[in-house]
Amino acid sequence: MDLRCRDDQLAVRDAVRAFVRERIWPRASGWSEAGEFPIALLPELAGMGLTGLTVPTDQGGSGLDALTTALVAEELGAGDGSIALTLAAHNSLCIGHLLVAASAEQKQRWLPPLARGEHLGAWALTEPGAGSDAVSSKTTARRDGAGWVLNGQKQFITNGSIAKLIVVIAATADRRLTAFGVRSDQPGFRAGPGEKKMGLWASDTAPLVLEDCRISDADRIGELGAAFGDVRKVLDRGRIGIGALAIGLGRAALETATAYAKERRQFGKALSEFQMIQWKLATARTELDAGRLLIHRAAGLADAGKPFTREASMGKLYATEAASRAANAALQVLGGYGYLRDHPVERIVRDARLMEIGEGTSEIQRIVIARDLVLAS
Ligand SMILES: Cc1cc2nc3c(=O)[nH]c(=O)nc-3n(C[C@H](O)[C@H](O)[C@H](O)COP(=O)(O)OP(=O)(O)OC[C@H]3O[C@@H](n4cnc5c(N)ncnc54)[C@H](O)[C@@H]3O)c2cc1C
Numbered sequence: 001m002d003l004r005c006r007d008d009q010l011a012v013r014d015a016v017r018a019f020v021r022e023r024i025w026p027r028a029s030g031w032s033e034a035g036e037f038p039i040a041l042l043p044e045l046a047g048m049g050l051t052g053l054t055v056p057t058d059q060g061g062s063g064l065d066a067l068t069t070a071l072v073a074e075e076l077g078a079g080d081g082s083i084a085l086t087l088a089a090h091n092s093l094c095i096g097h098l099l100v101a102a103s104a105e106q107k108q109r110w111l112p113p114l115a116r117g118e119h120l121g122a123w124a125l126t127e128p129g130a131g132s133d134a135v136s137s138k139t140t141a142r143r144d145g146a147g148w149v150l151n152g153q154k155q156f157i158t159n160g161s162i163a164k165l166i167v168v169i170a171a172t173a174d175r176r177l178t179a180f181g182v183r184s185d186q187p188g189f190r191a192g193p194g195e196k197k198m199g200l201w202a203s204d205t206a207p208l209v210l211e212d213c214r215i216s217d218a219d220r221i222g223e224l225g226a227a228f229g230d231v232r233k234v235l236d237r238g239r240i241g242i243g244a245l246a247i248g249l250g251r252a253a254l255e256t257a258t259a260y261a262k263e264r265r266q267f268g269k270a271l272s273e274f275q276m277i278q279w280k281l282a283t284a285r286t287e288l289d290a291g292r293l294l295i296h297r298a299a300g301l302a303d304a305g306k307p308f309t310r311e312a313s314m315g316k317l318y319a320t321e322a323a324s325r326a327a328n329a330a331l332q333v334l335g336g337y338g339y340l341r342d343h344p345v346e347r348i349v350r351d352a353r354l355m356e357i358g359e360g361t362s363e364i365q366r367i368v369i370a371r372d373l374v375l376a377s
Pocket of ligand 1: 131158159
């Protein structure tokens with residue numbers, strides 16, 4: 001399989017890299033300390049085409065393929081985990097679900113404003129009692145005349161209290177899952193307060209409550225009872241994005257540590273002259289490159305219209321764990337300075353940890369990979 005990127009894909013990556021270096025990376029620490037998503041940044045992100053990455057161009061989006069989207073996700077991760085995760089939930093999950101399952105009328109109604117960054121989207125699958133076992137959702141959607149009445153709670157929803165359109169997964173008859181497009185101003189919907197997290201402080205994570213929330217049948221997304229299949233398709237692509245984002249986080253930590261190791265002197269030498277330091281940097285670089293190759297393989301298969309579930313899980317599993325190892329190694333190279341709160345590597349270590357949990361934990365990725373192996377043999 002050819003893993004080289006085309007020139008047009010690299011041009012998009014380079015444009016986003018330049019934007020991130022100038023407008024995201026220098027401000028990330030301030031946003032983190034402020035502890036909330038900088039909503040004023042949204043028009044700037046939209047101006048770069050980052051709020052409609054995969055939306056077709058005739059609906060106001062950037063119309064990018066999976067590989068280019070992964071290149072962009074890595075650059076965003078290299079700039080700031082919180083901004084990257086906010087956009088991942090918006091693009092891969094909310095918009096991703098609409099692209100998989102929404103009707104032509106719903107796409108025309110919902111996608112253009114999301115792509116233009118007029119507001120953010122969110123995607124609500126997880127519940128207090130249904131995390132990895134998402135199919136055991138307790139949120140219900142009951143038929144009521146021409147519409148539906150939703151009741152239940154969602155947990156850990158990225159953009160939950162700042163999104164205006166939330167794709168909510170609920171159980172309909174026979175406990176089968178169905179998706180609904182819920183507006184945040186709909187009576188019976190409320191979000192928050194935002195969770196206090198270990199990292200990703202500028203990314204909003206909130207619980208949602210649906211109490212007799214009435215939804216028109218025109219806002220039901222996809223076939224009745226068919227959302228679990230759609231969720232799996234959304235997560236397959238989402239995992240490519242989270243893996244790429246993680247590689248970006250690891251890369252930023254490694255670049256910071258490499259520059260520091262060349263400057264910092266101990267025992268009359270630069271740290272970069274010590275073999276143990278070189279070893280850490282070399283291992284991190286090798287593992288991050290390996291993770292990126294796995295992610296690009298999965299994206300390439302997706303773009304070729306071939307099955308990629310196992311490859312997406314392999315990429316997400318390896319890339320996210322490699323990113324955490326790289327970030328921790330980078331912190332070690334910085335010694336005590338790496339542990340200081342105003343240093344980017346400290347933030348990256350905390351941000352990277354989530355990538356091993358969100359959109360399916362490492363354990364769940366191993367289950368997906370093993371299931372495929374056992375079935376194939
Ligand atoms: C910051 C953040 C943002 C998030 N954003 C979103 C979002 O936008 N939308 C959304 O729907 N969800 C979101 N989530 C939820 C996330 O996807 C879940 O946290 C994740 O899927 C794990 O579910 P859980 O936390 O309930 O853990 P659990 O499922 O309770 O798992 C706990 C532990 O048990 C392990 N485990 C579970 N089942 C098995 C098994 N069969 N075999 C072996 N080990 C197992 C898990 O791997 C984990 O280590 C977010 C979470 C966080 C923290």
